[in-house]
Amino acid sequence: MSSTVGDFLVERLSQWGVKRIFGYPGDGINGVFGALRRSGKIEFVQCRHEEMAAFMASAHAKFTGELGVCIATSGPGASHLLTGLYDARLDHMPVLAITGQQARTALGGHYQQELDLMSMFKDVAGAFVQQASAPSQVRHLLDRAVRTAVGERKVTALILPNDLQDLPYEEPARAHGTLHSSVGVCRPRVVPREADLVDAAQLLNAGNKVAILVGAGALQASEQVRALAEKLGAGVAKALLGKAVLPDELPWVTGCIGLLGTEPSLKLMNECDTLLMIGSGFPYAEFLPKEGHARGVQIDIAPNMLGLRYPMDINLVGDAADTLKALLPLIEQKTDRRWRKKVEGWRKAWDTKLEKRALTTADPINPQRVVHELSPRLPDNAIITSDSGSCANWFARDLRIREGMQCSLSGGLASMGAAVPYAIAAKFAHPEQTVVALVGDGAMQMNNLAELITVAKYWKQWGNGRWICAVFNNQDLNQVTWEQRVMEGDPKFAASQDIPDVPYHLFAISIGLKGICVERDEDVAAAWEQALASDVPVVIDFRTDPNVPPLPPHISLKQARQFAGALLQGDPDSVGVIRQTARQVLSSVLPKK
Secondary structure (H helix, E strand, O other): OOOEHHHHHHHHHHHOOOOEEEEOOOHHHHHHHHHHHHHOOOEEEEOOOHHHHHHHHHHHHHHHOOOEEEEEOOOHHHHHOHHHHHHHHHOOOOEEEEEEEOOOOOOOOOOOOOOOHHHHHOOOOOOEEEEOOOHHHHHHHHHHHHHHHHHHOOEEEEEEEHHHHOOEOOOOOOOOOOOOOOOOOOOOOOOOOHHHHHHHHHHHHHOOOEEEEEOHHHOOOHHHHHHHHHHHOOEEEEOHHHOOOOOOOOOOEEEEOOOOOOHHHHHHHHHOOEEEEEOOOOOOHHHOOOOOOOEEEEEEOOHHHOOOOOOOOEEEEOOHHHHHHHHHHHOOOOOOOHHHHHHHHHHHHHHHHHHHHHOOOOOOEOHHHHHHHHHHHOOOOOEEEEOOOHHHHHHHHHOOOOOOOEEEOOOOOOOOOOHHHHHHHHHHHOOOOOEEEEEEHHHHHHHHHHHHHHHHHHHHHHOOOOEEEEEEEOOEOHHHHHHHHHHHOOOOOHHHHEOOOOOHHHHHHHOOOEEEEEOOHHHHHHHHHHHHOOOOOEEEEEEEOOOOOOOOOOOOHHHHHHHHHHHHOOOOOHHHHHHHHHHHHHHOOOOOO
16 A cells, blocks of 8 residues: 555655644544554543643643644544634743644535635744645645744645645656655754854943843743842742742742732832843833843744733844853842842742732632642642633742743633643653643633543543642632723623532542542632542532632732722622732731731
């Protein structure tokens, strides 16, 4: 039997180093699935939905640094990929989407499941999207799609008509109009010019109160960031995707920044005279220094991200680790540590406040306590994922990252429904490690509940069951509820915000996983200990209080007025909201019991 186009595709992906593909089958991509079966070189992970497959491909790239690959059939299978692919695109992850298409002879005939996939993918995979039309063309299309994704950290797409996939593969002829591509790409060492590094060092050395903001682009530069911060006596704040750059045990690391961030990070930005931004696209200008109050240096591998968030004096194009290595010898050791001590004082006071908030009573469970009790119990190499929504507040503030841990969420897209597929991809990539997903009940009902079936399908082949899904069950689309109150001045709209009460732990038990239900604050710690000791994946149903406010690091007068106005308009939960808001505020000033 001759090798088909599908066989060539799978073999070529293997040559590129692809070991795993996430997706869902269908007749539009059957030729490639047949080749996957015949080859046996690439593992196929069957998700419950194509959107989840794309999220998993994005997460695979985040947790391994490798190319993430997802696959889907034509028509709706292809269109379902889009949200997960946009997650990868906005977080600069290398992902390749492979989809089927109707037969070449049917295209243009309003055929069943015929979509203009080239146009559909043009935005999300604009770096490279092509539809193959001849067997000998597939070689260079695949090679270029992979090389573009890996080399530029972009999303790319390859569309294969179903009648093409089973044709005998043909190498391109030695003729005019043919291309002869190859496998492999070597990453460059991207470092600014020496003169620009000298200018940057002079600016940083002149600063008396240096603040550093790190993002996902600094994840492979932890050692260099730490060394630079020590020399400069700087405080370091972290964008959400950069949460794992430095361990939170360092007293001058102020935690996350922004609405989900901390008071010391806000103070760090407001009082610094010099800002160094490394590998971050943090978008909210109101949490950065006021324009003109600080001089700035930015380091980013992407030139189009430089000088975009704050008017920097010096913009350096370069890899974070390599650029900092070149910069470090030019940085002077600061002997005046007054700024550093001030930052450490802010951080110490914040830790005390955060603990008091987490241990404040709620009805029934304080959601902050869920993450507060998890942090000290996590193994050193744990991987934590979070969904979007109010659970991301507690992930950002209450989760203490230690050396060797990884964590992530949907950053630029901030999509609901990413935590469980992220955690599944993390466990496939690192089966020996403990993986924990923090998920709101809205995301569970939207699409994450079904992916527990994927966990049930595959967990025994991981070698251990150290996979935990913690559900913040408050029967409320909580983040939006609070945004309505504080940003819009509107009371909670129960028709849009209330969601059904689902026994998530019982669903887990019904499909062969372990389920735990927690309804009291005092049982939270024991539940985590039980789950972390389990040899079967666990779903913990934490019954949390929706009225615990995700207090921002600073409340403006406008926000306070809108919040008060929302309650005065007859918010259905106003009594609980007032009680819990008062408890959270007073916990910061009252002595600890």
